Amino acid sequence: MKKWCAILAIVAVWVMYVALTNGSEKPVPVPPSVQQEGDPAKGYNYLVTGDYIKSGIPYKMFIRAVGKDTLNHLGRTGDNTNLSYAYTAVDAANGERIVAVNCLQCHAQVFDKNLVIGLGNSEMDFTRNQKFSSSDAAMLYNLLSITNKKQFQASKQFLRAAKTIGPKLFTQVRGVNVASRLAALLVAHRDPQTLEWNDKPIMDIPNEVIPSDVPAWWLLKKKNAMFYTGFGRGDFSKFLMASNLLTVSDTTEAAEVYAHFADVLAYLKTLEAPKFPGNINQQLAAQGQKLFNDNCSKCHGTYGENETYPNLLIPASIIRTDTAFFAANYANPQFVQWFNSSWFTSGATPAQLVPYRGYIAPPLDGVWITAPYFHNGSVPTLEGVLNSKARPKYWSRNFEKQEYNYNNPGWKYTRHDKAGKNMYNTTLNGYGNQGHYFGDKLQENERKAVIEYLKTL
Secondary structure, three states: OOHHHHHHHHHHHHHHHHHHHHHOOOEEOOOOOOOOOOOOOOOHHHHHOOOOOOOOOEEEHHHHHOOOOOOOOOOHHHHHHOOOOEEEEEEOOOOOOEEOOOHHHHHEEEEEOEEEEOOOOOOOOOOOOOOOOOHHHHHHHHHHHHOOHHHHHHHHHHHHHHHHHHHHOOOOOOOEEEEHHHHHHHHHHHHOOOOOOOOOOOOOOOOOOEEEOOOHHHHHOOOOOOOOOEEEHHHHHHHHHHHHHHHOOOOOOOOHOOOOOHHHHHHHHOOOOOOOOOOOOOHHEEEEEHHHHHHHHHHHOOOOOEOOOEEEEEHHHOOOOOOHHHHHHOOHHHHHHHHHHHHOOOOOOEEEEEEOOOEEEOOOOHHHHHHOOOOOOOOHHHHHHHHHHHHHOOOEEOOOOOOOOOOOOEEEOOOEEEOOOOOOOOOOOOOOOOOHHHHHHHHHHOOOOOHHHHHOO
C-alpha cells in the first residue's frame, strides 16, 4: 500500500510540474507597433554610402593595408569602388576621408558569388584569429596621436571603442555573431541621456560572451518585434541605427543619423527572400505543405497567396532551446534598464526593450539560405532542425570555400567525435543545439516532404 501511495505521489508531482511548465505556459502574441514611413530609394543609398558611422581608418591607410576590392558588388562610385560592400568611404567631422564599417558587415553575405543583402553573415570571425584586433587598434591609436593629428581626430572614436571593447568580444567558434554583446559593451561606456563616451564602464559587464545568429532582414516586414527574443519593441528605426553607438559623439549626431533610418526601414521592407536555385520535387513539396500546415503553421505562419504570421513568443518550457541568450537579459538587467531610460526612448516614436523567457517563432521565408539554424547557429542543416538525432555535437565547415548542400539545405559539414579547434562545440553554454523537438514525431519520409516544401518559401 505504501508503495502505491509513493507512486501516486510521484505521479501527482509530475502532473503538477507539467501543469506549471508545458501545461500552463502558452505562446504569447506580440502586438504591432506604429512604424515610420520612408523612401526606400533614399534608404538604400544611405545604407550603402551614408555616414551613420562617422569615424574609422584613414582612407589611404586602409587601402595600403587591405588593398583595393575589385568586385564592387554594390556598383558604387568614387572611393567606394575600391572598397568591399562591408565598408563605406565617408568624410569625418573634420573633413578627413575615412573608411567606416557599415551595416552590411553583418547583414549581407556573398552566396554562390552573388551578394545577398539582408542575409545574415554566417562567415564572420569573432575568434582570436581576427585580422584586425584590439591590439592593432591600440597601436594605430597611439601612432596617429603622435604622427598625424587630423587623422587621429577622424579615427579617434572608432579606434578608442575598438581597443576598449575588442578584448571582450571573442567567441568560441567562427560563424556566430556578437551583436548583443557589442551593444551591451557600447552602452556600458555611454551615458544613457547624452550618449557621450566614458573611458571607464558605468555598469558591471559579465565575462561570458553569448553568441547569436543574424536574422534575415527580409523577415522584418512581417514581425512586430525585433531580435530572436522579440524584446525589441516600438520604433524599429531606433534599433536599426544602434550601430551608430560605435562612434557617436552625442545626441545631436544621433538625431541626425536617426532622421535617415525611416528610409532605411522602408528599404528593408522591400527585400524579398531569394528563390531556391536548385530542383524542387513539386509533388513532394505539396505533400510537405500539408504536413507543414498541420504541424508547423501555428507558430511559423502560412505562405502563398493568403499569408499569415502570428508573431508568437514561445516560452522556454515549450521550445526548450539553449536558454543562455534570453537568460542574459535577466541575469544582467542593467543593460535593459540603460536602454529603457536612454535617448532611444525619447520622442514621438520611442523604442523599448521587453525581456521574455523564450524566443520568437520566426517567419520562414527563404529559410533554405539562412543556415546554420536556431538562434545561435548551432544546427548546420534543415534536417537537423526537424530531427534532433541528426544534429552533430561537434562539427566544422569550410570557411575558405562555400560548400552548400542543395539536396539537404544547409552547409556541408564534418562531424567530429570530440571537441577541438575551429569547430562548433554544442556542449558550451550558449552554443547548445537542444530543443525544437517538434519534428521528431514525423516519419523520415514526412520530414523529407516538409524540407522539400521549405525550399519553396
